[in-house]
Amino acid sequence: MGASKSEGNLTFRERMLSAGVGSLLTSLILTPMDVVRIRLQQQEVLPRCSCPPSKDPSISITTPRADAVFWQDPCFHDVNCKNTTIRFNGTLEAFTKIAKSEGATSLWSGISISLLMAIPANVIYFTGYEYLRDASPFSKGHPTLNPLVCGAFARVIAATMIAPLELIKTRLQSIPRSSRNASKWEIFRDLMMETRKEISEGGGKVLFRGLEITLWRDVPFSATYWATYEFCKNNFWYQPLHASTHSNWIQFGNSFITGCISGSIAAILTHPFDVGKTRMQIAPVSHHHNNSLRNIIVPRRNMFAFLNGIRRSEGLGALYVGLSVRVAKVAPSCAIMISSYEVSKRIFSS
Numbered sequence: 001m002g003a004s005k006s007e008g009n010l011t012f013r014e015r016m017l018s019a020g021v022g023s024l025l026t027s028l029i030l031t032p033m034d035v036v037r038i039r040l041q042q043q044e045v046l047p048r049c050s051c052p053p054s055k056d057p058s059i060s061i062t063t064p065r066a067d068a069v070f071w072q073d074p075c076f077h078d079v080n081c082k083n084t085t086i087r088f089n090g091t092l093e094a095f096t097k098i099a100k101s102e103g104a105t106s107l108w109s110g111i112s113i114s115l116l117m118a119i120p121a122n123v124i125y126f127t128g129y130e131y132l133r134d135a136s137p138f139s140k141g142h143p144t145l146n147p148l149v150c151g152a153f154a155r156v157i158a159a160t161m162i163a164p165l166e167l168i169k170t171r172l173q174s175i176p177r178s179s180r181n182a183s184k185w186e187i188f189r190d191l192m193m194e195t196r197k198e199i200s201e202g203g204g205k206v207l208f209r210g211l212e213i214t215l216w217r218d219v220p221f222s223a224t225y226w227a228t229y230e231f232c233k234n235n236f237w238y239q240p241l242h243a244s245t246h247s248n249w250i251q252f253g254n255s256f257i258t259g260c261i262s263g264s265i266a267a268i269l270t271h272p273f274d275v276g277k278t279r280m281q282i283a284p285v286s287h288h289h290n291n292s293l294r295n296i297i298v299p300r301r302n303m304f305a306f307l308n309g310i311r312r313s314e315g316l317g318a319l320y321v322g323l324s325v326r327v328a329k330v331a332p333s334c335a336i337m338i339s340s341y342e343v344s345k346r347i348f349s350s
Contacts, residue, residue, distance in 0.1 A: 018344035022337040023118040032107035033329030040322040117165040125158040151226030164207035210281040217273030228262035256339040263334025272319040
């Protein structure tokens with residue numbers, strides 16, 4: 001469906017501000033859901049204990065451990081990392097334990113990066129999608145195929161441009177704080193030290209680690225989301241008999257409900273790729289193996305082989321770990337983002 005004349009005349013700045021409003025609200029409200037989802041998905045990648053106690057005479061703090069995940073490198077010893085046996089058996093338990101052991105503010109880990117990443121990404125994504133949608137050769141006569149193709153293409157562009165920030169955000173949110181006294185700045189500083197070390201060893205391509213599997217998650221998600229959204233928009237939106245009664249609240253309600261439904265369907269269909277993305281981005285870089293770490297899956301280039309390795313090692317259920325919290329995060333995220341965007345555009349157009 002083409003944009004209305006007033007909407008089509010919106011400037012890039014107005015579209016950017018509309019996307020920015022939605023990004024800000026979404027990040028502030030739903031970052032805790034993202035943190036809990038990542039913590040749940042990463043559990044089987046990690047050993048049962050974190051860094052060895054510094055008092056252990058058999059372990060030198062200056063000797064790297066071949067089996068260590070990135071925050072277990074010796075450069076992180078200043079964060080007061082200690083042995084931990086905290087495990088999460090569900091979403092609510094994860095919320096409670098993280099807030100109790102690390103402080104409630106840990107649920108907003110990575111919020112600065114989320115905002116830095118979300119605003120330009122959504123500007124590119126939403127405005128790019130609409131421009132592609134309206135200029136596409138499929139725009140006339142293909143009301144379902146057009147948003148599917150344009151949504152997928154817009155996501156490829158947006159995801160590729162913010163891939164390095166997405167990698168850092170995922171890693172930052174996956175790091176458990178050893179105590180309330182552990183400084184977030186210390187954790188971020190040491191994460192950047194580890195990232196620089198990886199770049200020096202593997203080149204700039206390490207910043208795009210997990211991009212392939214991110215695209216496998218985000219492109220089908222985006223295609224499903226926009227096809228469902230435009231279908232509902234064209235067929236099920238409540239339209240008052242008199243245009244004058246079509247208030248901003250009705251616009252908000254229409255887009256909120258439709259965004260929630262579309263986001264839920266897309267999240268369920270693409271969740272295994274989300275698990276694979278998290279695992280791939282936080283898994284050890286080292287290629288050494290330790291027989292005691294039975295659950296660590298070394299990332300492979302082939303995405304399907306990687307996911308199949310998780311299935312064989314841990315069972316099919318491992319590919320759906322964190323599904324409930326992801327749907328609980330994605331559904332309102334899509335609803336808030338699209339409704340804020342639609343209403344903001346309506347305000348600007350009037």
